[in-house]
Amino acid sequence: CGFALRGPVSFPFKSIYIGLSDGSSLGGELKRQIRANGQTQITAEAKDAEVILDVLSETREKQILSLNSQGRVREYNLLYNFRFRLRDAVGKEYLEPVTVQLKRTITFNEAQVLAKESEEALLYRDMQSDLVQQIMRRLSVVKMDQ
Amino acid sequence: QAQTTAPQSFEEDLVLRQKNNQTKADDKNAPTTVQSERLWGRPERFIHFENDVEVVKGATTMNADKATYRFLEDEVDAEGKVSLQRNGDCYKGDSARIQLDSSSGNVINPVYKLLRNNAQGKAEKIDFIDEERSLIHQGTYSTCDGLDPDWYLRAETLDLDTGLDKGIAGKSVLYFLGTPILATPSLTFPLSGARHSGFLPPVFGASSKGGAEFALPYYFNIAPNRDLTLYPKVISRRGLQLGAEGRYLGETYRGETSLEGLNNDRVTNTNRYALTSVHQQQLLPELALNWNLNYASDDNYPSDFSNSITKTSQRLLLRDINFTYTGSFWNLNLRASNYQVLQDYAAPIARPYDRLPQLQFHAEQHDVKGFDWSADAMLTRFWHPTQVRGDRLVLNPQVSFPMVEPGYFVVPKVSLHATTYQLSNIVPGQDPNFHRVVPTFSVDSGLVFERQSTLLGKEVTQTLEPRLFYVRTPYREQSAFPNFDSGVADFNFAQIFSENRFTGQDRIGDANQITAALVSRYIEMDGEERLKLALGQRFYFNTQRVTLDNVNSPSRSDLLLAASGKVSPTLSADAALQLNQSTHQSVQASYGIRWQPEVKKILNLSYRLQRDTLKQLDISGQWPIANRWYAVGRSNYSLMDKRVVDGLVGFEYKADCWSLRFLAQRFAVNSTNNNSGFSIQLELNGLARLGIGNNPIEALKRNISGYQPISER
Numbered sequence: 001c002g003f004a005l006r007g008p009v010s011f012p013f014k015s016i017y018i019g020l021s022d023g024s025s026l027g028g029e030l031k032r033q034i035r036a037n038g039q040t041q042i043t044a045e046a047k048d049a050e051v052i053l054d055v056l057s058e059t060r061e062k063q064i065l066s067l068n069s070q071g072r073v074r075e076y077n078l079l080y081n082f083r084f085r086l087r088d089a090v091g092k093e094y095l096e097p098v099t100v101q102l103k104r105t106i107t108f109n110e111a112q113v114l115a116k117e118s119e120e121a122l123l124y125r126d127m128q129s130d131l132v133q134q135i136m137r138r139l140s141v142v143k144m145d146q
Numbered sequence: 147q148a149q150t151t152a153p154q155s156f157e158e159d160l161v162l163r164q165k166n167n168q169t170k171a172d173d174k175n176a177p178t179t180v181q182s183e184r185l186w187g188r189p190e191r192f193i194h195f196e197n198d199v200e201v202v203k204g205a206t207t208m209n210a211d212k213a214t215y216r217f218l219e220d221e222v223d224a225e226g227k228v229s230l231q232r233n234g235d236c237y238k239g240d241s242a243r244i245q246l247d248s249s250s251g252n253v254i255n256p257v258y259k260l261l262r263n264n265a266q267g268k269a270e271k272i273d274f275i276d277e278e279r280s281l282i283h284q285g286t287y288s289t290c291d292g293l294d295p296d297w298y299l300r301a302e303t304l305d306l307d308t309g310l311d312k313g314i315a316g317k318s319v320l321y322f323l324g325t326p327i328l329a330t331p332s333l334t335f336p337l338s339g340a341r342h343s344g345f346l347p348p349v350f351g352a353s354s355k356g357g358a359e360f361a362l363p364y365y366f367n368i369a370p371n372r373d374l375t376l377y378p379k380v381i382s383r384r385g386l387q388l389g390a391e392g393r394y395l396g397e398t399y400r401g402e403t404s405l406e407g408l409n410n411d412r413v414t415n416t417n418r419y420a421l422t423s424v425h426q427q428q429l430l431p432e433l434a435l436n437w438n439l440n441y442a443s444d445d446n447y448p449s450d451f452s453n454s455i456t457k458t459s460q461r462l463l464l465r466d467i468n469f470t471y472t473g474s475f476w477n478l479n480l481r482a483s484n485y486q487v488l489q490d491y492a493a494p495i496a497r498p499y500d501r502l503p504q505l506q507f508h509a510e511q512h513d514v515k516g517f518d519w520s521a522d523a524m525l526t527r528f529w530h531p532t533q534v535r536g537d538r539l540v541l542n543p544q545v546s547f548p549m550v551e552p553g554y555f556v557v558p559k560v561s562l563h564a565t566t567y568q569l570s571n572i573v574p575g576q577d578p579n580f581h582r583v584v585p586t587f588s589v590d591s592g593l594v595f596e597r598q599s600t601l602l603g604k605e606v607t608q609t610l611e612p613r614l615f616y617v618r619t620p621y622r623e624q625s626a627f628p629n630f631d632s633g634v635a636d637f638n639f640a641q642i643f644s645e646n647r648f649t650g651q652d653r654i655g656d657a658n659q660i661t662a663a664l665v666s667r668y669i670e671m672d673g674e675e676r677l678k679l680a681l682g683q684r685f686y687f688n689t690q691r692v693t694l695d696n697v698n699s700p701s702r703s704d705l706l707l708a709a710s711g712k713v714s715p716t717l718s719a720d721a722a723l724q725l726n727q728s729t730h731q732s733v734q735a736s737y738g739i740r741w742q743p744e745v746k747k748i749l750n751l752s753y754r755l756q757r758d759t760l761k762q763l764d765i766s767g768q769w770p771i772a773n774r775w776y777a778v779g780r781s782n783y784s785l786m787d788k789r790v791v792d793g794l795v796g797f798e799y800k801a802d803c804w805s806l807r808f809l810a811q812r813f814a815v816n817s818t819n820n821n822s823g824f825s826i827q828l829e830l831n832g833l834a835r836l837g838i839g840n841n842p843i844e845a846l847k848r849n850i851s852g853y854q855p856i857s858e859r
Contacts, residue, residue, distance in 0.1 A: 115632055
């Protein structure tokens with residue numbers, strides 16, 4: 001029905017610097033995905049790269065989603081906002097700042113507060129994998145000749 | 147005694163100040179040019195101009211019927227239809243005198259209009275002290291257009307300082323629709339919206355528990371990166387409550403602390419207080435300190451004093467302080483943490499364990515000859531006043547070999563979970579030592595197919611992503627192990643692709659299972675994900691024997707279904723469903739629709755179900771109902787209790803230079819009580835938000851997802 005295995009995404013640039021520290025697991029996952037495409041170099045220094053991925057903000061937020069009849073929280077929304085842009089070393093922008101927002105719901109119960117702390121961490125990791133895919137999609141359609 | 151908006155963040159404020167400073171013009175050395183139809187005079191003494199006189203110096207332009215320039219004083223005297231423009235601000239009056247070099251002078255019987263905030267009014271006289279300051283005598287001030295403004299301030303003196311961006315009114319009366327509504331000996335307001343020291347709008351209110359309330363907050367803008375707000379509040383039944391909130395920001399640190407208290411509450415005859423403090427600091431390039439401390443004097447503090455559900459719904463107050471040392475690919479974290487429980491005796495809460503202290507080591511590296519590895523070590527002392535206490539050491543090394551290609555991925559992974567416990571405060575005869583070593587093997591794999599397609603007339607890329615995840619963890623007897631921090635995780639798309647069905651470290655579930663999922667995405671040409679459909683199910687090859695709190699894990703292989711996305715530019719929807727395959731009943735469900743046909747026009751509708759726990763219908767919206775009138779509302783209705791858990795209804799009216807809102811709110815604070823409140827707020831653009839009750843804008847933003855304040859353009 002027209003589906004074909006996804007081929008390598010050819011990014012419109014030859015080298016990129018990712019503005020995330022080595023210890024960042026988001027950075028690690030993103031770099032692996034870029035490398036998997038084989039054609040784009042990831043540089044260790046911003047000045048050596050054709051384009052720079054600038055992380056403008058990375059925020060996490062926890063919102064009350066639902067309360068029970070005793071006024072206690074039973075569900076939270078976890079929001080993960082990531083804002084980035086793509087520019088070159090002299091500051092020319094190839095991708096205007098874009099925000100990607102991801103959202104997960106987590107149930108809550110006071111009796112399990114410690115368990116819920118680690119469950120939150122799991123959901124943030126899941127959102128991170130989703131985010132990496134969305135960043136890849138955005139990078140692959142960047143127009144370099146603007 | 148008022149200021150426009152609540153203080154903004156330090157960063158926003160800085161940007162605003164920079165922007166304001168750019169508009170200033172320097173006209174000290176600019177030449178003076180004069181035009182008129184007739185002129186005469188005495189050389190080096192004076193020149194008299196008549197008919198269509200125009201004097202221009204730098205950013206100052208003056209038009210008048212007649213004018214006289216005196217050389218000695220470097221002054222212009224003008225009369226007859228005088229119109230003066232300075233930096234875009236406009237003054238019209240009977241006569242004026244301007245000293246050209248210093249820009250000082252005055253206008254008699256002027257009407258004025260300031261460029262920056264559309265402020266305007268009339269006066270008996272305006273004195274220009276210098277380029278930036280002017281003093282208005284017996285004048286009015288308003289941001290409304292026209293000769294008959296809806297609101298205005300009538301003041302004996304008005305000191306406007308565009309340099310400090312501040313206006314100070316002396317003895318004054320505030321008129322609204324022709325009626326005096328507020329008299330004040332002094333009032334400070336900003337000319338552009340940046341932050342300034344001054345009184346914030348007073349708050350009148352009433353609550354069922356405290357009686358009538360009156361608060362008059364004062365804001366100190368100590369420095370661009372430090373401020374302090376004081377909240378004195380008289381609560382008629384209880385006494386005087388004092389509160390202070392300080393914020394600070396430095397290069398290596400930032401934080402916020404608030405403290406409030408009431409000495410000798412007349413209802414309870416006790417001292418009552420609460421503290422909240424958040425702080426982050428980089429002590430060394432590698433060493434960071436964080437704390438988050440919350441304390442309340444008694445169980446009922448939030449429900450007695452807070453009018454916001456975000457506070458009354460919190461019955462666990464975190465106290466956490468930690469140090470993190472970050473190495474090249476590893477970090478070490480030392481933490482002390484516990485929760486204060488605010489008990490509701492009708493529905494008691496089990497006290498969580500304290501972690502005093504917890505030492506965590508984490509290391510991970512990616513792509514080491516194709517391998518990813520990580521290692522965690524965690525040593526924790528769990529403390530509880532009544533239950534079993536213990537020291538727990540967890541070691542968790544993991545190695546995986548990800549094979550990632552654009553069209554597929556396979557990630558085999560092995561990990562080891564080693565745990566040892568040393569317990570105390572145990573029942574005599576109970577074993578104080580437990581050990582457990584559990585290996586886990588898993589393979590995660592997936593394919594990604596793509597095709598070009600169209601969705602509602604738009605070209606999109608559609609993906610089809612089948613995924614298989616296999617986990618094998620052998621069974622270890624752990625029923626006698628304590629439970630410090632474990633729980634059964636929610637069943638969702640993140641959980642079905644994780645190795646352990648429990649969160650925390652006290653239970654490692656035995657597993658021989660495979661998870662299958664299929665995801666399809668519709669991606670627009672700019673890379674934005676438009677629609678996502680997902681389907682997942684777990685299949686068990688074993689009967690699960692590890693349990694938590696002696697409750698058998700249901701051997702469920704529930705089906706998960708999810709869809710979310712933008713149906714059209716104005717309509718978005720999401721749905722998630724967990725179906726029990728044996729009973730064909732939904733275990734969890736949520737459906738939501740958001741319709742936003744234009745700005746300030748939104749409807750949200752959602753239904754949420756957690757079987758036997760929660761069944762709610764939630765409707766909220768902001769909708770124009772007549773010219774300038776908006777209705778706002780939310781009803782979060784519990785179908786199980788047949789009761790509104792959280793409800794709000796209100797109306798907003800937007801005029802050109804002011805807006806008015808009425809709001810009624812009601813929400814549950816504990817198992818027996820509701821809190822209800824009413825607020826009225828009058829917002830005068832450029833001057834203040836005057837109100838009765840709590841800040842309605844905050845309540846609207848929290849309750850109505852997507853709400854946009856009507857006073858914003």
